[in-house]
Amino acid sequence: MSQSMFRALIPPADPQGNIKSAKRTACRASGLLPSRAIRPPSFTFKSFAPSPASTSYAKCGSYQYDLESGKYPLTWPSLDHMKVWLRKEEDAQGVSFLLKEAEPNGGKGVHQWTTKHIYVCSRVGTGGKSKYVPNHPEREREIGNKRMDCSCGVVGKSYPGGATILGKYDNSHSHPIGAENLIYTRIPPEVRYKIEQDLRDGIRPDIVLARARGNVHTEQNLPHLASHAPRPEEFIKAKGVPRIQKKIEAGTIHLDAQDGRSTLQWVEHLEAIRALMYFKSSSDPPPPDSEMLLFTFIVRDRYGRGMPIAWLISSNGKGDTIDYFLKNLRARNPDILPSKLMSDNDSAQLGKYRFRYPESLLLLCWWHVLHAWQKHFVITHFAELWDKLKGWIRITDPDKFWTCWEEIKALAPDSVIEYLEEYYMGETTLKMWSAMYRKDRTIFELCDTNMLVEAWHHILKTHNMEGKRNRRVNQLIHTLINVALLNYIANHRAQQFRIPWPRSRASEAKSN
Numbered sequence: 001m002s003q004s005m006f007r008a009l010i011p012p013a014d015p016q017g018n019i020k021s022a023k024r025t026a027c028r029a030s031g032l033l034p035s036r037a038i039r040p041p042s043f044t045f046k047s048f049a050p051s052p053a054s055t056s057y058a059k060c061g062s063y064q065y066d067l068e069s070g071k072y073p074l075t076w077p078s079l080d081h082m083k084v085w086l087r088k089e090e091d092a093q094g095v096s097f098l099l100k101e102a103e104p105n106g107g108k109g110v111h112q113w114t115t116k117h118i119y120v121c122s123r124v125g126t127g128g129k130s131k132y133v134p135n136h137p138e139r140e141r142e143i144g145n146k147r148m149d150c151s152c153g154v155v156g157k158s159y160p161g162g163a164t165i166l167g168k169y170d171n172s173h174s175h176p177i178g179a180e181n182l183i184y185t186r187i188p189p190e191v192r193y194k195i196e197q198d199l200r201d202g203i204r205p206d207i208v209l210a211r212a213r214g215n216v217h218t219e220q221n222l223p224h225l226a227s228h229a230p231r232p233e234e235f236i237k238a239k240g241v242p243r244i245q246k247k248i249e250a251g252t253i254h255l256d257a258q259d260g261r262s263t264l265q266w267v268e269h270l271e272a273i274r275a276l277m278y279f280k281s282s283s284d285p286p287p288p289d290s291e292m293l294l295f296t297f298i299v300r301d302r303y304g305r306g307m308p309i310a311w312l313i314s315s316n317g318k319g320d321t322i323d324y325f326l327k328n329l330r331a332r333n334p335d336i337l338p339s340k341l342m343s344d345n346d347s348a349q350l351g352k353y354r355f356r357y358p359e360s361l362l363l364l365c366w367w368h369v370l371h372a373w374q375k376h377f378v379i380t381h382f383a384e385l386w387d388k389l390k391g392w393i394r395i396t397d398p399d400k401f402w403t404c405w406e407e408i409k410a411l412a413p414d415s416v417i418e419y420l421e422e423y424y425m426g427e428t429t430l431k432m433w434s435a436m437y438r439k440d441r442t443i444f445e446l447c448d449t450n451m452l453v454e455a456w457h458h459i460l461k462t463h464n465m466e467g468k469r470n471r472r473v474n475q476l477i478h479t480l481i482n483v484a485l486l487n488y489i490a491n492h493r494a495q496q497f498r499i500p501w502p503r504s505r506a507s508e509a510k511s512n
């Protein structure tokens with residue numbers, strides 16, 4: 001609504017006055033009586049108005065009193081109408097209004113009015129004084145401080161028995177309004193809603209921002225921009241979008257401000273959707289700086305691609321924890337028996353696998369085996385040895401294998417030979433890593449390293465977690481079940497129907 005239309009709403013003064021003198025005295029004593037009583041505007045929305053028992057006894061603060069006193073010259077059929085009006089006024093003036101308070105009537109005149117809706121200029125703010133102390137007060141801020149005293153405000157008053165709102169408006173700002181003030185205004189609610197929708201749809205924040213600004217800052221649009229006044233949404237700051245994203249996450253991911261409680265709520269949710277295998281809380285919580293570990297159980301699907309089937313998030317990776325995980329995994333999926341289990345070179349884990357899945361063939365991941373070996377010598381100094389070891393692990397023919405072993409012994413320092421003999425040449429261990437025992441593999445089992453898992457972790461960290469490290473457990477659970485799993489299932493469906501589908505790096509991963 002424009003300024004001129006607003007003025008038209010102010011009713012003309014009534015020279016006679018029509019409030020009883022006794023009332024006038026009482027109200028004057030409390031300082032409430034206007035200097036001139038004013039007749040109500042002729043275009044009041046009568047149909048919505050409460051019907052006072054008698055106009056002659058309009059009580060101080062009542063609808064009839066406020067209407068006649070002229071103290072509240074604005075009229076809206078309902079609170080919603082008032083909000084629409086405020087929104088238009090914001091656009092017209094280049095300001096924004098914040099609801100400071102919806103003050104309920106708690107006083108003596110409780111029957112006269114119900115609530116005062118008090119809106120203030122956004123430059124005043126609704127909170128108290130900022131506790132922020134600038135580190136460098138001498139530095140001039142690029143954008144001046146938003147907060148200041150400004151007397152501008154709108155009050156809408158509601159009354160019992162009807163929806164009509166009477167209002168008053170002080171539009172004297174103590175700062176420039178219009179374009180100059182846009183940088184200090186809030187994001188208009190309808191634009192904010194659009195931002196939220198876009199973010200929920202997974203649209204990239206930079207694109208969300210451009211859309212929120214109306215995609216107007218294009219070179220092609222320059223002529224249009226030159227001939228039009230700026231709109232408030234044009235100057236939505238870049239940090240506005242992540243701020244809104246945080247609020248959304250607060251409702252969908254961080255279910256409680258406290259991480260522990262939020263995790264418990266996630267546990268309940270997972271249980272409700274039957275996605276929880278088990279939850280074990282500790283009465284003796286891990287030290288606050290301890291890292292949470294993620295364990296992923298990946299199976300090869302029939303197309304040879306990896307598919308995570310179970311996750312363990314734990315504050316420790318000790319043998320007992322792994323054992324508990326495996327015990328539950330097996331109990332929950334009694335019909336599923338892996339023919340081969342591949343793990344990295346962690347002896348605590350290996351023992352537990354052997355214990356919980358004795359029927360499965362336990363294999364060591366080549367990548368991890370080589371990784372362990374190369375820690376015992378400098379690759380650049382023993383380049384030939386390193387090449388031999390990489391080939392040795394894949395030799396399927398026993399004669400060639402043992403010949404190669406002799407050659408390795410000739411090349412390697414004594415410490416390396418001793419290490420290999422002690423930890424890798426025993427009968428049980430040898431079967432776990434040498435290709436001599438991996439001959440009868442089908443094409444689907446050609447997973448000789450758990451690089452698959454490594455690659456999965458890489459993808460999780462860089463893509464699904466948006467490159468942020470140390471994200472909270474809530475965020476991790478959300479990413480696993482709401483993002484990563486969806487991608488894997490889509491991938492699997494594409495395979496099923498032979499739809500050409502880009503192979504993810506996880507399933508591309510090859511041993512090297």
Ligand SMILES: [Zn+2]
Pocket residue numbers: 095121122123124150151152172173174175
């Ligand atoms: Zn102001």
